[in-house]
């Protein structure tokens with residue numbers, strides 16, 4: 593399942609800052625090991641967090657498990673999660689969308705748009721195509737973009753493009769997303785894109801570093 597962040601990324605920090613004053617509970621998708629969830633709980637004495645992960649054992653092992661303002665919601669996003677319409681103040685998905693196909697991302701974004709309260713925000717961070725292990729994919733990626741492919745960064749078999757030594761720690765299939773794809777897919781479900789950009793998170797492993805664009809990020813608001 594790749595790497596969890598070892599420090600809060602600038603994107604996750606923006607989620608924490610917003611979540612600390614958001615009305616209603618906030619949802620942390622693929623939350624383990626729980627860095628962002630714990631930071632929200634610590635940032636405001638009233639903040640309520642719903643931590644999700646497909647692996648229930650990772651959730652019960654969260655350092656914040658048992659916290660009175662933390663609710664655990666195990667299940668595979670998007671198909672196993674249900675929340676009331678307009679009930680969530682914010683949603684965070686850091687290093688989770690790259691495990692999903694395009695159809696799953698589109699369905700997931702539609703669910704998130706349904707769950708967010710008006711004024712609530714979505715914060716996404718994802719692996720971009722601009723990473724050293726996938727440098728050999730970039731020509732195909734550019735061709736797919738030029739051809740108008742809706743999901744140009746989907747890699748069915750990562751071993752076709754990479755023999756990098758870290759490949760064994762990555763899923764067989766991987767969805768590398770850029771800021772344009774994130775913005776387009778969020779806008780398609782009625783979210784207003786506040787910002788979509790590429791950057792290098794400070795704890796990006798040295799082996800992944802290519803040119804400073806290793807992560808894609810999105811902040812979008814429910815109108």
Ligand SMILES: C[S@@+](CC[C@H](N)C(=O)[O-])C[C@H]1O[C@@H](n2cnc3c(N)ncnc32)[C@H](O)[C@@H]1O
Pocket residue numbers: 593594595596597598621622623624625626627644645646647650667668669670685686687688691
């Ligand atoms: C690379 S870790 C990222 C953890 C954390 N969000 C971060 O940014 O450090 C990915 C986590 O997402 C979980 N995950 C992967 N696919 C998921 C899905 N479809 N629904 C819920 N959780 C998922 C994994 O079990 C894993 O704990």
